[in-house]
Amino acid sequence: MYQQILAPLFGSLGWSAVAAALPLLVLFALLGLVRMTAWKASLIALAVALAIAMFVYPMPVDQALLSATLGAAFGFFPILWIVINAIWIYQMTVTTGHFDVLQRSFSRISGDRRIQAMIIAFCFGALLEALAGFGTPVAITTVMLLALGISPMTSAVVALVANTAPVAYGALASPLVTLASVTELPLADLGAMTGRQTPLLALFVPMVLVGIIDGVRGVRETLPATLTCGITFAVAQFAASNYVSVPLTDIIAALLAAGATVLLMRVWTPRGAEPPTSEPAGSRAEVLRAYAPYLIIIAVFVVAQLGPIADLLDAVTLKFNWPGLDIRDAGGEALSLTEFKFNWLSGAGSLLLIAGLLTIPVIGISARAALGRYAATYRQLAWAIVTVMTVLAIAYVMNTSGQTATLGTWMAATGGLFAFLSPILGWLGVAVTGSDTSSNSLFGALQVTAAEQAGIDPMLAAAANGSGGVLGKMISPQNLAIAAGAVGMAGREGDLFRRVLPFSLGFLLLMCALIALQATPVLSWMTVM
Template identity: 80%
Template structure:
C-alpha cells in the first residue's frame, strides 16, 4: 500500500515540485532540443518518472511499476484502439480510390487549398472530435490534408493546431462530464462557463491555419472565409453550450460553421487561390460512396448514444482494480485511478471498428484486402504505439506517486493570481496525458479547492482547467506521435513539436488573460 506525499524532498513543496517536473523537462528537452525520436524520448522520461517516484517520494518499486503498466494499458485501450481503427478506415478508402473521390469533392466546394484545409481540419475535425475525440480528428484529418497535396509536416501542424477549440466539448462532452463528477459542480453550468471561454479561440483558429499554410498574404486573401468559419463556430458553440445541449455543442457548431462557409463560397471567391485542380468529374454515386465511411461513423456514434442502446452496450462493461496496485489517500481510502474500465462495446475505438466493418461492403473492398489493411495499420503505427503507451505510463506513475499533485498544489499557492495561471494547470495536464478528460480528472478538484482559498469563483477555475487544457493537446507527445505516424514522419515528432509550440503558448497566454479578466470586475459579467 502507498499513500502519496506532496512534499517528500526536504519537506519543501517547492523543491518537491522541481523534482516532480523532471520527467516532463526531460521529455520535452529530448523532443525539442535533442530532437530524439518520440518513442525513445518517452521511454527515457518514463525511467526518470520511475526514479523520482521510487527514490524521492518514495514509492514502493512494485507499486511504481504496476502504475506504469496500468498507464500503458490505458494508452492502448481506449486511446490507441481509437486511433488504429480510425486510420484503418482511412487506409481502406485509399486502397479503393474512394479517398481520391472525396478529395475531388472537397475541391469542388472551393478550388482553393487553403479553404479546403480549413474545412477539413477545423470543421470536419471538430465533428470527429465531437463524436470520438482521443486523437481521432488528428489521425484522420492529417492524412486527408496529406492527400490534398500538403507536405507531411504542414498536414500534421495544421491538424494539431485545429484540434483546439472543439476539444473541451469533445467525445460528447466527456471532459466536462468528468469535470462535473470530480468537482461536484453542475454539468450545465460547467458547460455554459466553458462556452464563454473556448469560443474566443474558435474565432482565431481558422485564421491561424491559413497563416500556417500561406503566411500573411494568405490570411488577407481569405479573411472573409476564415472569419465566417471561426465566428459562426464560436457563436454557435456559445449558444449551444449555454442554451441547447452541452454534449451536442461541437456537433452543432461544426455543422453550422461548415454550412456558413459553403454558403459564403457561393457568392465570394478568395484572391490568389492556391488551386487544387480537379482531374475529372465523378458521378453522384461515386461521391456518395466516398462520404459513406464518414456518414457510417456518424450514424454508429449517434445510435450508440441513444439511451436504450447506450445502456445495452454498457451492460457488458468490465471494471476492476488493477491487480496488486494499492494507492490510498491520506484518509486511507483507495484512489479511483487504480481502476481499469474495459468498456469494450461503448469505447469509441470499438464503435469505429464496427463502422469499419460496415464500411467494408459499403465501399466494395474485399474482406481479405480489408484484413490486410488492418494488419498494415498496426505496422504503420508501431512506433506511435510505443510512444503513446510510454507517455501514459509516465502520466500514471506521476499521478500515483503524487508528482502531479505536488505540481498542482505548488501552482495553487499563488493566491489571487491563481486565476491567471489556472489554465496553465489544465494545459500541463493535457500536455502530459494527451487528454482533456484525464486533465480534468487530475486537476478538477484541485482547481476548485485552490479557487476557494484564493477567493475566486470555483466554477471559473474548474472551467479554465478544461479550456486551458485544450491548448496542451497539440504539444502532447501522444498526439504528436499520432500525427507523425499518420503521415509517415515517425521519429520526427520533435520537428512537429517545435512548429506547434509557439501556437500552443500563444493561445494559452490569451486564455490566461481572459480567465484572469473574468475573475475581475472587468469581465465578471461573463461568469455563469
C-alpha cells in the first residue's frame, strides 16, 4: 500500500510542485522545441514521471509500474477503442465512394469550403462530442475536413480548435456528472453555471476556425455566417443548460447552430465564394446512404441512453480494482482511480463498433472489404496507439503518486488570486489526461476546498475547472496523436502542438479573466441563479 505525500521534497510544497511538473515540462519541450515524434517524447516523459514517483515521493516500484499499466489499459479502452472504430467507419465510406457523395452534398449547402469546414468541425463536431466525447469528434471531423481539399495540417488544427466549447457537456454531460459526484454539488446548478462560461468561447470559435483556413480576409468575408453560428450555439447552450436539460445541452446547441447557418446560406453568399453547386450530389438513395453512417451513429447512441436499454447494456459491465494496486490519498482514503471499468458493451467505442456493423449492409460494402479496412485502421493508427497509451500511463503515474495533487494543492494556496487561476487547474488536468471528465475527477473537490478557503463561490470554482479544461484538450498529446494519425501525419505532433498552443493559451486567458470577474461585483450578476 502506498499513501500519497503532497510535499515530499524538503517538506516544501513549492519545491515538490517543481519536481511534479517535470514530466509535463519534458513532454511539451520535446514536442514543441525539440520536435521529437510524440511516441518517443511520451516514452521519455513516462520515464521521468516514474523516476519522480519512485525517487522523490517515494512510491514503491511495483505500485508505480502497476499505475503505468493501468493508465495504458485505460488509454486503449475506452479512448483508443472509440477512435479506432470511428476511423473505421469513415474508411468504409471512402472505400465505397459514399464519402465523395457526402462531400458533394456539403457543397450544395455552400460552395464556400470555409463555411463547409465550420459546419463540419464546429456543428457536426459538437454533435459527436455530445454523443460520444473523448477523441471521436477530432478523429471523424479531421478526415472530413481533409476530404474538402484542406491541407492535412490545417484540417487537424481546425478540428482540434473546434473541439472546445462543446467539451464541458460531452458524452451526455459526463464531465459534469463526474464533477457533481466528486464535489457533492447539484448537477443542475453545475450545468447552469458552466452554461454561463463556455458560451463565451462559442461566440469566437467559428471566426477563429475561418481565420485558420483563410486569414483575416476570410473572417471579414464570412462574418455574418460565423456570427450566426456562434451566437446561435452560445444562446442555445446557455438556454439548454439553464432551463432545459444538462445532458442534452450540446445536442440542442449543435443542431440549432447548424440549422441557423444552413438557413442563412439560402439567402446569403460570402463575398468571393463560389455559389452552391447545382450539380446533384447523387441520387436520393446515394445521398441517404452517404449520411446513413452518421445517422446510424446518432441513433445507436440515443437508443443506448434509453433507461431499460442502458441498464441492459450496463448489466455486463465489469468493474474491478487493478490487481496489486493499492493507493491511498494524503488523507488515507482509497483512490477511486485504481478501479478499472470495462464497459465492453455500453462504452462509446463499442457503440461505434455496433454502428459500424449496421453500416456495412447499408452502404453495400462486403464483409471482407470491411474487415480489410478495420485492419488498415490499426496500421494507420499504430504510432498514435503507442502515444495515447503512453500518455495515459504518464497521467496515471502522476495521479497515483501524488504529483498531480501536489500541483493542484500548490495552485490552490494562492488565496484571492485563485479565481483567476482556477481555470488553469482544469486546463492542466485535461492537458495531461485528454479528458474533461478525468480533470473534473482529479481537481473538482480540490477546487471547492480552495474556493471556500479563498472566500470564492465553490460553485463558480467547480464549474471553472470544467470550463478551463475544455481549452486543454487541443494540446493534449493523446488528441494531437489522434488528429495526426487520422490524416497521415504521425510523427509531426510537435508541429501540430506549436500550431494549436497559441489558440489554447489565448482562449484560456479569456476564460481566466471571465472567471476572475465573475468572482467580483463586476460580473457577479452572471452567477446568480
